[in-house]
Amino acid sequence: MIMDLKKLEEKYAVPSRELLEDVKQIEGDIMLLGIAGKMGVSMGKLLVDALRAVGKDNKVYGVSRFSDPKAKAQVEESGVIAIACDLLNDAELFNLPEVPNVIYLAGHKFGTVGNEDFTWAMNTYLPGRVSEKFKNSKIVAFSSGNILPFVKLNQGGVDESGTPEPIGEYAQSCLGRERIFQYFSKKNQTPVLIYRLNYAVDFRYGVIMEIGKSVLQGNPIDLRTENVNVIWQGDANEIAIRSLLHCESPAKILNVTGPETLSTKWVAEEFAKLLGKPATYAYEAEGTALLNNASECHRIFGYPKVTIREIIELTAQWLQEGGEEFGKPTHFQERGGQF
Template sequence: MVDLKQLEQDLTKPSAALIADIKKIEGDIILLGIGGKMGVSMGKLAVDALKAAGMNNRVIGVSRFSDAKAKAELEAVGVATIASDLLNDAELQQLPDAKNVIYLAGNKFGTTGKEGFTWAMNAYLPGRVAEKYKNSNIVAFSSGNVLPFVPVTSGGVAENVTPEPIGEYAQSCLGRERIFEYFAKQNQTPILIYRLNYAVDFRYGVLMEIAKSVLNEKEIDLTTENVNVIWQGDANEIALRSLLHCEAPAKILNVTGPEILSIRWIAEEFGKIFNKSPKFINQPAGNALLNNASECHRLFGYPKVTIREIIDITATWITNGGDEFGKATHFQERGGKF
């Protein structure tokens, strides 16, 4: 039996590169929307990196904290938590100032039928936050969903390609980018727009979904046959290190792994581990949402955790009864409905 707690600890330690960079970050770090899939682990990583660097900067985590467990976890490791509804402007204005902001707030799943809320979270709130923290460095999370579908042979979409968002979620994400771009110019606020797809972790992600489909002998749709992924720990490190690369006008940065991966190949690799034959349906469309993250790799190097390691980690986690978030990525969605 594998010690899953030890496995997680081993894979979430700050790298030497992060520790070196965090020494250069002046002031406190506030994570807005820390209660989501990435925020809790990012908050812990920031605290660990600051401790390793011998720094006493505060890490502050803000969320509604509908999940009390997340709040307790963060406080246990030294993150100062604040329960706040960011859409309530009075509560937003009461938040402490911080020289460094990581903006994680947003809404994706359940957008259909609640479009107004999604637009408020993804396109209205960024303006309020940008005004509140106009004297800070801001890393603002965005999504590869703002980009057009491109041929799988294209190498992915670079930062200079014009967005073509499909569906209201993706459109609202572009709204978020444009609002942050506006305030970066208006107030000369240094901002980095962190365009991510897709983070994978022990508890969720594209690889978890494929692995479970193989293990449970469920059909895997190959219409979207290619994908980018990056280990969440690497994505967290890049987000924190990006605080040193915020610019005015805003800098856009694609964040993902270096490969354009085959869903079929990933499934077949899990098939070898589980001794199962994957079941596939449909023919590949030949295009997908794909990021070219070569600028990210130039700045920060390639991700530490490789795709084969992620496959092994995911298989180990599942077969040893590891817990899951139960939140699907919907990476195969082609019509923009979430």
């Protein structure tokens, strides 16, 4: 392949000056719970690289069941201390090391239908157990823009003051996760930041890659949800780490995404130009979308550094050259909450 994965990661996963300045202020060890998902492995590496670059020796732990040995090997290669743990097992959870800083990435989305009880256990019950275990820590807790209502495009995205209207059991359980972290933040005076994300993208997965792949393969693109928000995974990782300095009690809610309200059709047409193939479409736009107003995030952390045009161009080249994919579709077109 012309595009070398390691060189790409070196270019797009180098800690920024802002991240380096902030990790200097992070006191104590850091634990990433649920590190083996789409973002966790790269986040752990970024954090280790940033700490090393500023001469700090904070330990970084990565916790997961590690059902895939490859994921554990990747975690360990980056300098993260991997701990195999079933977080739903109280004995294993409460045996984890005490750390001052926790980034909570654990959750369950795809396969919710038919497995609703496990989804609620992971997304709503487990946050309460984690909150008790790490009541003396700062916690950045990942949540989802799926809890927000569909809004008309001329309204703009929903900010942190908006009233949640989750559709389907996955989104309902995510709201449950937020409420549980909020409850224990008040009860135990635990500083928490609820990191409400949609959608992180990388050249190997996410909304942008899925649209580009559809254009490349000649598959029609569903236009019912014609607009989306996205943010480059590396920028999202940096914001998650830097958020450890912004945890509060009561919990602070922070919407995290890019600044644009993107047209799905515009993204497809950009891919059509780059790939030399026509974009085709299915269905009519329904005039509403799950849109996230992240202006507070941009005020605190600045705008994301990787632009949407860079993301599209990089993804188009990666797809043309047959690059690997994570194989985890977003189902961003889903409007009925069925995951």
